[in-house]
Amino acid sequence: MELKICHMYPDVLNLYGDTGNIICMKKRLQWRGIDALVETKPIGSKLELAGFDLVFIGGGQDFEQEVLLDDLHRGKTDELRAAVEDGIVLLAVCGGYQMLGSYYETYDGKRCDFTGLLDLYTVGGVKRMIGNYKFQCTDSAGGSTIVGFENHSGRTMLGSGLEPLGKVLAGYGNNGEDGMEGAHYRNVFGTYSHGPVLPKNPEFCDHLLLTALKRKYGSAELVPLDDSAELAAHDEMCARVI
Ligand code: GLN
Secondary structure (H helix, E strand, C coil), X not given: CEEEEEEECCCCCXXXXXXXXXXXXXXXXXXXXXXXXXXXXXXXXXXCCCCCCEEEECCCCHHHHHHCHHHHHHHHHHHHXXXXXXXXXXXXXXXXXXXXXXEEECCCCCEEECCCCCCEEEEEEEEEEEEEEEEEECHHHCCCEEEEEEEEEEEEEECCCCECCEEEEECCXXXXXXXXXXXXXXXXXXXXXXXXXXXXXXHHHHHHHHHHHHHHHCCCCXXXXXXXXXXXXXXXXXXXXX
């Protein structure tokens, strides 16, 4: 068995070690004897997602999000839309998450028209939302409790028909007001959680991997791993957050 993972924009969207999510997914597959084939798609590369099982997009500063706009609209948006509607698993963090919405207006008024894949938009504010935070995923997103780190000025608002990824337990989440964090649509998981998010949230990582394996092979299971170190880190951060 194998999973093919596409890492989009590693050259510009890699804040707070978000590439660690790729390492985590690879390791948790390899420890189970499942091959993990990772291909990076930097700015200027052609994006063809047929044959890929999972896409990861990290976070970035406002100007980095502006830098990739032209590239995004040269075919990548259409390719992403087709793959999302076909059920590909997509994890997008912070700036990558904002990119899934219709637009991001930076705090100084620059408007980035993004992909519109998800019914959400983001408006930057002067006050940044920074800190360790914790949220409870919805049952449809696996139901795990996630602890992470957020740093964004963007306030993301979800359309009425779009499910959040989870409910904020401590910290800001999408906008610091409605108690929601991230977004979940088909097999797309958007979150503000840097960290990287996956290593200390192994249950969430396995939910993504299992979803991709089941989509590819019809049925699959992941043998349990010794997550004592990961869970110790998770519990330590949970204790710090609340
Ligand atoms: N530049 C965006 C914001 O400030 C995203 C930040 C990020 O990816 N950490 O909201």
